[in-house]
Amino acid sequence: xxxxxxxxxxxxxxxxxxxxxxxxxxxxxFAEGLRQDYPASAAMFEGMRExxxxxxxxxxxxxxxxxxxxxxxxxxxxxxxxxxxPALWLIRPxxxxxxxxxxxxxxxxxxxxxxxxxxxxRQLLDDLINEEREHEERAQELDKxxxxxxxxxxxxxxxxxxxxxxxxxxxLAGLMDGSVSTLAPVFAAAFATHSSNDAxxxxxxxxxxAGISMGFAEALSDDxxxxxxxxxxVRGVICGAMTALGGIGHTLPxxxxxxxxxxxxxxxxxxxxLGVITWIRHRYMDSPWISAALQVGLGGVLVFITGALIGNS
Numbered sequence: 001x002x003x004x005x006x007x008x009x010x011x012x013x014x015x016x017x018x019x020x021x022x023x024x025x026x027x028x029x030f031a032e033g034l035r036q037d038y039p040a041s042a043a044m045f046e047g048m049r050e051x052x053x054x055x056x057x058x059x060x061x062x063x064x065x066x067x068x069x070x071x072x073x074x075x076x077x078x079x080x081x082x083x084x085x086p087a088l089w090l091i092r093p094x095x096x097x098x099x100x101x102x103x104x105x106x107x108x109x110x111x112x113x114x115x116x117x118x119x120x121x122r123q124l125l126d127d128l129i130n131e132e133r134e135h136e137e138r139a140q141e142l143d144k145x146x147x148x149x150x151x152x153x154x155x156x157x158x159x160x161x162x163x164x165x166x167x168x169x170x171x172l173a174g175l176m177d178g179s180v181s182t183l184a185p186v187f188a189a190a191f192a193t194h195s196s197n198d199a200x201x202x203x204x205x206x207x208x209x210a211g212i213s214m215g216f217a218e219a220l221s222d223d224x225x226x227x228x229x230x231x232x233x234v235r236g237v238i239c240g241a242m243t244a245l246g247g248i249g250h251t252l253p254x255x256x257x258x259x260x261x262x263x264x265x266x267x268x269x270x271x272x273x274l275g276v277i278t279w280i281r282h283r284y285m286d287s288p289w290i291s292a293a294l295q296v297g298l299g300g301v302l303v304f305i306t307g308a309l310i311g312n313s
Contacts, residue, residue, distance in 0.1 A: 001080045004111060009121055012112045013063045015074045016125075019108065020056035022076070024049050055128060062124050167238060168284045170218050172277070174239035177214055178246025179273040180299050182206040184307035186251055186266070191311025196262045200254035207247025215240020249273050274300050 007015065027049035035042040063071055109132060113125035182203060189202035219236025250273065253265035274296050281292040 002078060003080050005115065007074075007079070009116050009118055010063075010067045011072065011074055012116065013059060013066070013121065014072045015076070015079060016108070016112065016128075017056060017059045017063065017071060018073070018075050020052050020059060024052040024056060027052060051131075055131065058124060059128075062120065066118070066121070164284050166235065168280065170235040170239040171242045172280050172284075173218070174211075174214050174242030174244075175246045175273075175280070176277055176296070176299075178207060178210055178243035179249065179270070179277060180246075180303050182210060182247035183250070183270065183300065183303040184310070186247075186254075187304060187307035188311035190254065190259075190263060190266075191308055194259055196254040196256060196259050199262070199266075200251055203247060203251030203254060207244050207251055210247055211240045211244030214243040246273060270300065270304070 027045045030045040031042040031049060034045065060071070109125045109129045113122050113129060116122050116125065185206045186199055186203040190196075190199035193199065215236045218239035219232045221232070250266045250269040253269060254262045256262040256265065277296050278289070278292045281287040281296070282289050285292075287295075
């Protein structure tokens with residue numbers, strides 16, 4: 001990699017052209033990636049792409065005047081100090097808020113203008129500095145023009161649906177399975193043995209096994225291409241981790257040596273877990289508080305009674 005201060009004026013212009021071309025393609029990728037779910041934002045990024053295209057043409061014209069037709073290939077990764085950008089084609093689906101935070105930096109042009117001695121090059125770079133300084137303002141204007149309040153509200157609802165579909169649902173399914181299904185083996189072992197250590201080992205095994213099973217089941221359920229549920233292995237990891245977490249929660253109290261204290265502590269954790277599940281269902285699934293609490297509570301009570309009956313038999 002070459003240091004910035006080692007670049008010649010010819011190389012500075014060539015790098016500026018490459019940066020503008022890359023930024024133009026970045027905005028084009030944003031527009032294409034958002035077109036299906038966020039058409040208004042796609043139009044906004046298309047307008048920003050056109051701006052970058054104009055910058056690139058002006059830089060090429062100046063380069064041709066100064067240094068001829070051949071433009072050497074100098075990229076951001078060839079010069080020390082640039083922030084590495086993720087490959088956009090690997091990021092699917094694009095998150096609307098993440099791409100709106102993509103802003104152009106004028107620092108490169110400021111440094112380049114400060115060290116160039118050619119008046120015409122410096123003039124163009126100064127112009128680009130001012131235009132890049134106005135870029136965010138222009139983006140805000142495009143945002144207001146292309147994204148009125150009702151469109152933004154629609155996009156926020158679409159984003160919320162994707163978040164619920166790809167993150168909340170697999171996580172909630174795992175948390176419910178881990179919190180409820182492991183109650184029976186944990187408390188059955190506790191009532192059967194009256195040993196905190198035995199109950200802990202059973203709970204640990206049940207939580208780990210349920211986490212692995214639920215993770216694979218979620219990952220293999222569908223690839224997300226038709227349902228829009230996102231990458232299957234991401235869902236699998238989320239579901240499996242939350243399943244294990246749900247089971248471990250009421251297992252950890254059995255690390256206490258006093259069996260009665262451990263039993264009451266585990267019961268308290270179960271109540272807290274069911275409360276969290278109820279809140280998530282109300283917050284993201286729009287379930288009424290009472291309905292969500294009754295459904296979750298009934299399932300938990302039935303599984304607990306099953307475990308207690310088996311453990312005491």
